[in-house]
Structures are given as C-alpha cells and as structure tokens.
Amino acid sequence: MEYKKRIIDKLLKYKLEAFGAALIVGPKGCGKTTSAKQIASTIIEFEDEDYREQLLKIAEIQPSKLLQGKKPILFDEWQDSPKIWGAIRKSIDDTGEVGMYILTGSSSQEVDTPHTGTMRISRLKMLPMSLYESNESNGEISLMDLFDCHDAFKSCVSNLSFDDLIFAICRGGWPHSLGLASSRAKLEIAKDLFVQTYSVDINKISNTKRNPKIAQTILQSYSRNICTLAETNTIYADVAANFELSKNTYYDYMEDLNKLYIIDDIDAWCPSIRSKTAIRSSKKRNLIDPSIAVAAMGLSPEFFNRDFNTLGFLFESLCIRDLKVYSQSLDGRVSYYRDRYGLEADCVLHLNDGRYALIEFKLGEDGIDEGAKHLCKIERLIIEHNESSKHGKLRLPDLKIVITATKYGYKREDGVMVIPIGCLKN
Numbered sequence: 001m002e003y004k005k006r007i008i009d010k011l012l013k014y015k016l017e018a019f020g021a022a023l024i025v026g027p028k029g030c031g032k033t034t035s036a037k038q039i040a041s042t043i044i045e046f047e048d049e050d051y052r053e054q055l056l057k058i059a060e061i062q063p064s065k066l067l068q069g070k071k072p073i074l075f076d077e078w079q080d081s082p083k084i085w086g087a088i089r090k091s092i093d094d095t096g097e098v099g100m101y102i103l104t105g106s107s108s109q110e111v112d113t114p115h116t117g118t119m120r121i122s123r124l125k126m127l128p129m130s131l132y133e134s135n136e137s138n139g140e141i142s143l144m145d146l147f148d149c150h151d152a153f154k155s156c157v158s159n160l161s162f163d164d165l166i167f168a169i170c171r172g173g174w175p176h177s178l179g180l181a182s183s184r185a186k187l188e189i190a191k192d193l194f195v196q197t198y199s200v201d202i203n204k205i206s207n208t209k210r211n212p213k214i215a216q217t218i219l220q221s222y223s224r225n226i227c228t229l230a231e232t233n234t235i236y237a238d239v240a241a242n243f244e245l246s247k248n249t250y251y252d253y254m255e256d257l258n259k260l261y262i263i264d265d266i267d268a269w270c271p272s273i274r275s276k277t278a279i280r281s282s283k284k285r286n287l288i289d290p291s292i293a294v295a296a297m298g299l300s301p302e303f304f305n306r307d308f309n310t311l312g313f314l315f316e317s318l319c320i321r322d323l324k325v326y327s328q329s330l331d332g333r334v335s336y337y338r339d340r341y342g343l344e345a346d347c348v349l350h351l352n353d354g355r356y357a358l359i360e361f362k363l364g365e366d367g368i369d370e371g372a373k374h375l376c377k378i379e380r381l382i383i384e385h386n387e388s389s390k391h392g393k394l395r396l397p398d399l400k401i402v403i404t405a406t407k408y409g410y411k412r413e414d415g416v417m418v419i420p421i422g423c424l425k426n
Contacts, residue, residue, distance in 0.1 A: 030128045037074060071099065157408055157409070227313045
C-alpha cells in the first residue's frame with residue numbers, strides 16, 4: 001500500500017534536528033513504525049524472526065555493535081532489548097551528534113530503563129490518522145491560515161457525505177484499515193484493537209495479571225460516557241455493580257489504559273471570567289479514537305441511522321482527535337470550557353503564542369445557532385471581565401468556529417465561522 005503522508009513526519013524531522021534520538025509513542029496500530037521507516041536510513045527490527053535471535057544476542061552482549069550503520073538507525077520493537085536504550089544514550093553523549101536514532105515499539109509493554117534519556121532521547125506522541133491524512137477531508141481550510149488571516153475565509157464545500165463520515169467514525173484512523181478491500185474488513189481493525197486491549201495488552205503493560213472482563217467493562221462505560229464530564233464515581237459504579245473492585249484497583253486499571261494510549265481525556269480551560277466555583281474543571285472523558293468506543297458498545301454504521309444523540313458524542317470525539325493531530329504541527333494544545341450555567345465551548349485550541357480558538361461541534365445545521373451563541377457569549381464575558389478587572393486582562397478569542405458534519409461552510413454575521421470537518425487540515 002502506498003504510504004500516506006502523516007503530519008507527524010515533519011515533527012519527527014524537527015526532533016531529529018534537535019536531539020540525538022527520537023522515541024515515537026502512541027497507541028497500537030497508529031503507524032509509528034511505518035512513518036519512522038520513511039526517514040530511517042538503517043532499519044533494525046527485533047521482531048524479524050529470521051534475525052531475531054542473532055540481534056537479541058548482540059544487543060545483550062555488545063549493544064554498541066548495533067549502532068553501526070548509516071544514520072538515522074531505526075530500532076523497531078526496541079523494548080525487546082532494553083539495553084539498546086543505554087547504548088543509544090551513551091552514543092549520544094560520546095558524539096554529541098543529533099538525528100542518529102529512532103525508536104519505536106509496542107505500547108503494550110512498558111520498559112524500565114536505568115536512564116531517562118532526558119535531553120538526548122525526545123518523545124513524540126503519534127495519534128491515529130486525521131481525516132485529512134486519510135484523504136477524506138479535502139483540506140480546503142487550513143487552521144494556521146485561519147489564525148493568520150481569518151478575514152480571508154468566506155466559504156468552503158466538503159466532499160465528505162454524512163454516511164461516509166459515519167463510516168469513518170466507526171472505522172477509525174487506523175492506517176491498516178485503509179488498504180483493505182471490503183467495508184466489513186475495515187471495521188474489523190478497531191474491533192480487534194478493542195479486544196486485544198482488554199484481553200492481552202493490559203496484562204503486559206505493567207506485568208500484572210488483569211481481569212479482562214473488568215477491563216472490558218471499564219472501556220464500555222468510558223465509551224457510553226465519551227465526551228461528557230462523567231465523574232470517576234459514575235464509571236467506577238458501572239464496574240463495581242458487576243465486580244468486586246476496590247477504588248485503588250480501579251485506578252490501577254485506568255493507569256494501564258492510559259499507558260496504552262487508549263484513554264485520552266481532555267483538560268479543562270479555566271479562565272477567570274466566572275467565579276472559581278462556577279467553572280467545571282474535571283476532565284472530559286475521551287478515547288484516542290472514536291472507533292474504539294463504537295467497538296466497545298458493539299455498534300455498526302447502520303445503528304446511527306436511528307441514534308443521532310450517540311452519534312453526536314462520537315462526532316465530537318472524532319473532531320477532537322483531528323484537532324489534536326492538527327494542533328501538533330502548530331505546537332498547540334486542546335482543552336474545553338464549560339460552566340455550571342450551561343455555557344460551553346466543546347473545544348479550545350491554544351497556540352503557543354497565546355492565540356486561541358473557541359470551537360463547538362454540531363452534526364447538522366439545526367445546532368449551529370446555539371453553538372454560535374455560546375461562543376459569542378463567552379467572548380462577551382471576556383470583554384466584560386476585561387472592562388471591570390483591575391489586574392491582568394484576558395485575550396479575546398482569535399477565532400470562533402462551529403465545526404459540522406454538513407457540506408457547506410460559511411462565515412456568519414456574528415463572526416462565527418461554520419466549517420465542515422471534511423474541509424479542515426492543519
């Protein structure tokens with residue numbers, strides 16, 4: 001299958017310009033090794049059975065021998081030979097050179113290393129593919145261009161049909177699925193990842209035997225509460241209703257799922273425009289890809305022909321995934337805003353220079369007015385705060401956007417941009 005360029009490709013090059021080595025982390029199946037191979041000049045794969053025994057012996061006895069070759073050298077499944085980490089660190093210290101090594105490996109196995117690799121081996125998180133990377137978004141609208149020249153935006157048209165979007169949510173952003181022939185086969189990838197997570201990988205990540213039924217129930221509860229502010233007690237109660245489980249053990253399971261990069265919660269944005277007691281500061285529940293939630297709930301694309309409520313939460317999860325991918329290249333981050341008065345911004349996209357966008361997600365045209373009103377009200381609250389504050393003033397939002405599953409994008413008279421997810425790119 002022809003390689004589809006990833007946004008992380010440039011980020012990996014930047015890492016290698018600054019550090020001796022880069023470690024790519026992320027969920028299983030997101031394409032870490034495939035992307036690394038596009039840049040590597042030498043590839044050492046510890047899982048290659050033809051050479052595995054020889055490579056492991058060399059890595060155990062004299063790992064520095066494996067550091068010889070044209071740079072950068074990729075060590076895939078490096079965790080099978082943890083000594084390679086120390087050898088790479090020493091090599092970087094001895095030479096002072098950058099861009100020499102890339103490490104990738106299974107997220108289902110955590111390895112204790114004697115040295116952290118700080119300032120030598122830099123971590124880079126990879127997410128599943130965005131719609132732009134899978135060629136399902138036409139990329140008419142660049143987020144960076146909007147920040148730099150938002151007055152230039154007038155309109156756009158998405159080529160992504162509503163049914164295609166539903167299928168993309170259920171299939172997920174797993175590169176392997178894109179090359180498969182049938183729709184049924186494409187949907188199997190996320191299902192298998194879900195099963196492998198709760199039945200196999202969760203046992204390996206901390207070398208502790210876990211009950212697969214408990215792990216499955218946690219993921220199912222998380223999926224039912226995706227993109228909500230469900231309290232920990234809510235999810236814990238779902239599990240405790242079926243299993244004898246202490247709170248501490250529950251947290252151990254949650255930590256494992258975080259280490260596997262399956263859980264990917266969203267932090268709150270807490271500007272001082274309301275009293276501290278008014279702002280919701282708990283994390284918004286989310287998974288690394290909405291397809292895992294679909295698999296966990298045992299749903300199919302056809303199910304959403306009669307349940308737009310669940311689809312709305314999964315659509316938000318997909319949009320968050322894409323915005324996290326796009327924000328990586330902008331050196332940005334994603335959060336959300338919500339208060340106890342019902343005022344919300346589903347997403348706040350922050351750039352490292354202080355600029356930010358307030359964003360709402362709406363499936364159809366009927367929710368756009370409400371979403372736009374929320375964004376404009378938050379902006380007015382910031383203006384009122386700045387007028388009355390004797391201390392620091394808050395920056396006004398640079399962009400107000402409603403991201404939709406619709407076909408047409410346009411700019412409203414109140415300045416809110418309506419943009420289909422099928423038109424966005426970084």
